[in-house]
Amino acid sequence: MTGFELLIWIGAVVTLAGVAGLMATAYGAFKLRQSDLSDEEMRRALQSAVARNMAALFTAVFGLMMVIIGIALG
Numbered sequence: 001m002t003g004f005e006l007l008i009w010i011g012a013v014v015t016l017a018g019v020a021g022l023m024a025t026a027y028g029a030f031k032l033r034q035s036d037l038s039d040e041e042m043r044r045a046l047q048s049a050v051a052r053n054m055a056a057l058f059t060a061v062f063g064l065m066m067v068i069i070g071i072a073l074g
Contacts, residue, residue, distance in 0.1 A: 004074030011066025018060025025053045 029049050037045065 002074065004070045007070035008067050008074065011063045011068075011070060013063070014066060015060050015063030018056050018058070018063055021056030021059060022053065025049055025056055028052075 029046070032042065032045050032049065035042075
């Protein structure tokens with residue numbers, strides 16, 4: 001296995017971790033909508049969810065960049 005093939009596989013794993021994070025964030029936001037929180041508590045919880053969502057999105061995009069670089073240079 002060459003270095004570029006390894007980069008593709010590592011990128012795929014990182015991408016899947018990011019997608020799993022996105023799904024977990026969506027599930028958490030869905031559960032928050034069903035909870036009985038005050039407006040201020042809901043706002044605070046959703047701000048935290050937005051931060052987790054952005055981190056998961058960045059992880060997925062970074063993994064996809066690794067895959068693309070591995071394909072282009074391999």
